[in-house]
Amino acid sequence: MVFFATLTVAAVGFTITVSQLVSASGEKHADEAAVVTESTGPIKSVCEAQVAKSKNPDVEVPAEFNKPYPSLEACISYDAAGDPDAPGPNQPVAFSHKHHSGMYEIPCLYCHTATDRSKMAGMPSLEVCMGCHTWFSKDFDEIEGIRVMKDKWEKKEPIEWKQIHRAQEFVKFRHNRHVKAEPTLACQECHGPVEELDKLYLVPVKAFGRMPAKKMEMGWCIECHRTKEASQDCATCHY
Ligand code: HEC
Numbered sequence: 001m002v003f004f005a006t007l008t009v010a011a012v013g014f015t016i017t018v019s020q021l022v023s024a025s026g027e028k029h030a031d032e033a034a035v036v037t038e039s040t041g042p043i044k045s046v047c048e049a050q051v052a053k054s055k056n057p058d059v060e061v062p063a064e065f066n067k068p069y070p071s072l073e074a075c076i077s078y079d080a081a082g083d084p085d086a087p088g089p090n091q092p093v094a095f096s097h098k099h100h101s102g103m104y105e106i107p108c109l110y111c112h113t114a115t116d117r118s119k120m121a122g123m124p125s126l127e128v129c130m131g132c133h134t135w136f137s138k139d140f141d142e143i144e145g146i147r148v149m150k151d152k153w154e155k156k157e158p159i160e161w162k163q164i165h166r167a168q169e170f171v172k173f174r175h176n177r178h179v180k181a182e183p184t185l186a187c188q189e190c191h192g193p194v195e196e197l198d199k200l201y202l203v204p205v206k207a208f209g210r211m212p213a214k215k216m217e218m219g220w221c222i223e224c225h226r227t228k229e230a231s232q233d234c235a236t237c238h239y
């Protein structure tokens with residue numbers, strides 16, 4: 001799946017692994033850390049060329065791979081989002097929130113349209129994705145996830161995203177009331193710094209009060225309800 005996990009930089013004679021450029025949780029930027037390991041072969045893709053050029057602007061790149069797209073950032077984010085060793089489920093298309101929401105500042109609600117008005121935050125349909133991606137250069141097809149997305153689109157099949165946050169059946173949870181609470185709750189209060197993550201996972205609760213609990217457990221809900229003076233009645237959250 002991570003088809004350009006190892007990038008080779010022929011002219012300067014070393015190999016770098018994109019995953020090494022970006023920490024598992026995607027906290028580092030491409031330019032922050034370059035880990036150089038062993039040496040090997042020639043440049044075989046635009047993404048490999050992008051990484052080579054970012055290390056050495058004068059590097060010689062075969063003409064067929066000397067293109068602006070996919071961009072260096074797209075290559076690195078795609079690789080980090082698909083890193084099987086990073087926490088979180090491997091998604092059918094390695095989709096990076098850091099890239100879309102962090103770098104391009106696409107608002108959460110552009111994709112998760114239902115969050116402020118319904119129970120479910122909802123997953124974006126392929127129509128939302130293709131609304132942007134139809135306009136992209138064909139050179140982006142080098143990225144496997146882009147090819148998968150376009151293929152699904154042509155076949156009119158949805159992408160089956162794996163759900164990460166899931167409340168139990170016997171629990172009442174609604175996004176709209178939370179998102180519209182006074183004072184407002186940011187998505188990040190419950191989901192962590194999504195816009196900094198290439199690959200999403202259940203980010204652990206950081207500063208936690210008196211009740212030891214993991215996210216999505218009752219103690220987690222109650223602790224916030226206590227501090228925000230929301231209801232702690234059993235019937236608020238249970239049927
Ligand atoms: C508002 C426009 C927009 C929407 C909507 C959008 N994208 Fe993107 N996408 C981009 C841009 C811009 C890039 C990066 C271009 C670059 O850096 O060269 C990108 C890059 C990507 C990449 C490669 C980097 C990465 O994040 O892995 C994938 C895969 C991708 N998009 C998939 C999707 C999917 C799946 C959806 C729908 C859930 C989607 N995109 C919706 C604009 C969009």
Ligand code: HEC
Pocket residue numbers: 108109112115116119120121122123163165166167168173175178179185186187188189190191216
């Ligand atoms: C008070 C905590 C809280 C806040 C704030 C919050 N969420 Fe959630 N989110 C949850 C919980 C709990 C679930 C699991 C819900 C379920 O299984 O029914 C969830 C599930 C989701 C899902 C999975 C699909 C779904 O609809 O269940 C998405 C996407 C999501 N949230 C996005 C967002 C976005 C975007 C925002 C901000 C606009 C946001 N959330 C704000 C707690 C929160």
Ligand code: HEC
Pocket residue numbers: 091095096097100101106107108109110111112123124161162163164165166187188191194195199200
């Ligand atoms: C361009 C579309 C797009 C934008 C913008 C976007 N998301 Fe997402 N989001 C997705 C897709 C696609 C998935 C499923 C793949 C994944 O988990 O990475 C997802 C998954 C999630 C999930 C996990 C849902 C679950 O299964 O539990 C949460 C939480 C979430 N997004 C929150 C946010 C927040 C918060 C923002 C704004 C900072 C945001 N998203 C912006 C497309 C988007």
Ligand code: HEC
Pocket residue numbers: 167171172173174177178180181182185189190216217220221222224225228230231236237
């Ligand atoms: C980060 C803080 C926070 C977390 C975490 C949180 N809540 Fe809430 N919740 C609130 C606030 C604030 C309100 C009051 C909203 C209002 O009505 O203004 C509320 C209201 C509610 C309500 C009553 C409104 C409605 O939707 O009918 C329910 C039910 C609820 N929460 C369930 C849950 C469950 C279940 C969880 C855990 C899975 C949870 N909450 C986690 C802050 C939180």
Ligand code: HEC
Pocket residue numbers: 167168171216217218221222225231232233234235236237238
């Ligand atoms: C703010 C929301 C909230 C309130 C208020 C709340 N609960 Fe819960 N409760 C939950 C959530 C969420 C779970 C599921 C925890 C999990 O999945 O680990 C849960 C789980 C439980 C379970 C465990 C069920 C099982 O099969 O493990 C019991 C029993 C329970 N609650 C009883 C109560 C009682 C009694 C009260 C009132 C004193 C109460 N709850 C108030 C959110 C709440």
